[in-house]
């Protein structure tokens with residue numbers, strides 16, 4: 001193989017010859033990598049034989065992507081380079097076994113965008129109508145993994161997702177963050193001044209509340225099951241001449257052939273949503289992990305204090321605390337806690353052991369690599 005740092009020619013034909021030659025080397029190497037992945041699949045099949053074979057390895061993928069970013073010298077940026085390798089691994093995994101990924105649909109939701117960001121494009125998409133359907137699809141084995149939204153930087157937690165973990169045996173296998181840009185969309189044949197209703201998911205309506213109050217104070221807001229569904233309804237209404245607008249993202253805008261009346265209308269420019277990957281496997285340590293717990297506290301004075309104190313004493317960094325009412329007892333609570341570290345790390349294990357002594361129930365929802373992209 002030629003030296004990658006040899007002098008760059010300076011005429012167009014010579015530069016293109018050089019690009020052609022580099023492309024053929026990259027192609028050969030990608031296929032060599034793909035053959036290794038095929039071999040990995042054979043080894044996994046031989047080793048895990050009788051049981052359900054685990055092809056997708058989130059901890060290994062996170063390590064590969066982190067290493068790509070660490071050794072990157074440019075001129076391509078770290079994230080750009082990692083995205084390329086993200087897709088290479090996605091193709092390699094699909095060669096080992098195509099992954100069916102359930103997500104909160106329909107096609108075009110931010111959750112689909114998050115699924116593609118996390119797994120790459122070589123997946124089989126399975127849009128579901130509701131968050132609990134995503135859980136059921138993965139629990140039944142019909143899908144390999146699921147992707148659900150869990151919190152938004154403007155609007156806070158997605159209660160449906162947290163509540164679904166109460167009765168589910170699924171584990172969190174990963175997280176992904178996505179910057180959320182909302183647009184006001186109408187069918188191309190509709191005049192925006194005629195708009196009578198604005199449809200969107202309730203979280204999206206809330207994320208654009210100040211903008212809507214200011215520019216569309218007298219138009220009725222209607223919450224529907226997703227922003228992609230809002231876009232679909234706006235497109236359908238447009239076909240019969242009804243002036244309904246939707247608030248949705250780029251993917252939905254393109255998918256349903258809508259026109260942007262206003263772009264980036266979210267109240268906060270750093271509006272970000274965090275999504276979780278759920279599956280049937282426990283993920284080993286990747287070197288940079290997070291853990292999520294569900295805790296039922298005893299209903300007595302100082303209960304929460306005693307839980308939190310354990311984190312401080314062992315120097316474990318808690319990143320999130322959510323409270324939900326317990327369905328079992330009136331005025332009982334369930335806490336959802338995220339912290340930095342893997343449940344197999346010594347200090348995390350010590351915290352979890354102590355929490356078990358102090359709470360009526362501690363469920364480890366999963367340890368998983370911190371989002372790389």
Ligand SMILES: O=C(O)C(=O)C[C@]1(C(=O)O)C=C[C@@H](O)C=C1
Pocket residue numbers: 037040041055056057058060061064088089090092093096
């Ligand atoms: O290392 C593995 O276990 C592989 O299957 C290979 C590979 C890769 O392409 O690098 C592919 C899929 C896994 O999710 C992780 C990594």
